[in-house]
Amino acid sequence: MLSAVILGTGNLARHLFGVFSKTENVDVVQVVGRNERRLVQYFDSTHISTDFDTVKDADVYIIAVSDRAIGDVSRFLKNKKGLVVHTSGATEMDAIQTENRGVFYPLQTFSEERSANFRSIPICIEARKKESLSILQELADSISDKVHKIDSEQRKKLHLAAVFVNNFTNHFYLIGEEICASAGLSFDLLKPLIRETAEKVQSMSPAKAQTGPARRNDTISMEKHLTLLKDQKQIELYTLCSKAIKEVYEKKL
């Protein structure tokens, strides 16, 4: 049985508390965070505190706060023997100010409204000490079937890749919605296509899944599309993405 303290009260902290609570071999002995309103939801289930000077002893301290607060929060744990980890994709392990440190990064987008199935979420772990890596492996195995040992350099690149497939992709969903709206059409029309586009690459490489005017260098269709766009950013994005796709397939010829 591993004991854990969760530091933070955001979306990820809440999801982690939820999944660890249902796990037999992990005991969340405390949740610590400044936001009292968000903290009270744990009142019935575990100890809560708004004071980082009153953190209980535990095997693992999971810092789930905004990237720039990780260092500050970790300083409160300087005298703790347990392993201190953060949960950030973009932050180096060494942002943590304690000797016994590591990273526990679940690669997923978490939101308040949606539940998360942790068993299929990749968890990327890293630790300074070998014995701490074993503890993290045990912690991660208890909730996920996809645990990966990844160092800080790899994790930074993984986070960058995630920006492309999540943040930028979501922005294209927004553009899709705006174009639909400009034609008096509902965004609902695009939803099955959005879903299938994501499902397709679960079993097929993106290179193979690529279709469309840019893929087949159909300049007439692309020019027609550009005349339909009014927004300057959308025009630039259309032009640049089409060029990028064209280049990929020109290289292959």
Add this chain to the structure above:
Amino acid sequence: MLSAVILGTGNLARHLFGVFSKTENVDVVQVVGRNERRLVQYFDSTHISTDFDTVKDADVYIIAVSDRAIGDVSRFLKNKKGLVVHTSGATEMDAIQTENRGVFYPLQTFSEERSANFRSIPICIEARKKESLSILQELADSISDKVHKIDSEQRKKLHLAAVFVNNFTNHFYLIGEEICASAGLSFDLLKPLIRETAEKVQSMSPAKAQTGPARRNDTISMEKHLTLLKDQKQIELYTLCSKAIKEVYEKKL
């Protein structure tokens, strides 16, 4: 009972044949296409022909060929009384060279390897004659729960929106795969995130679902990301997408 002829032997033609074959009130009386190898798969199920001069009589002729061949194929149907439709998102209805014409556009990406659940695929219909629109409605209702009457101008914009949420999004999956590879990591790591990103906007607006460094104008993270990229096109795409996202949320402030 509606009788139909399918003209074409590509992915969409094959999927349409498959779904209509299982539909009680539609009878596919013939499949016509130049590609003999692809045509033989229908040999046991219906009449086949490689000769467009031997098209049988039917209520509806469904042209499922490449955009630029639509006009040519439709010329073979000049003496037919039935309704002639194409299945293209980007092509005007009037590309068809017969009087009784329309459009039957299933908004989805079709591939050889994957099955399609037509009941959830939006089908956009358009027809020149009112009575033909009723026939198309009946045809579409028989396979889908999401039938929309959409004119050629709307359909062009819808197709453009589809390019953003499908073609361009898929290219970002490819970039994600390339960045992972550059760090010695498997694309598999990104798959749950790709899936969840698409699932999220099924019930949440893209504007609300947006997260990431650009969304919160975190210039430090964005600069760090840019130093990790080596490919010039990826740098340009990262910069432009980040700017576009930033602008959306600046407007909202």
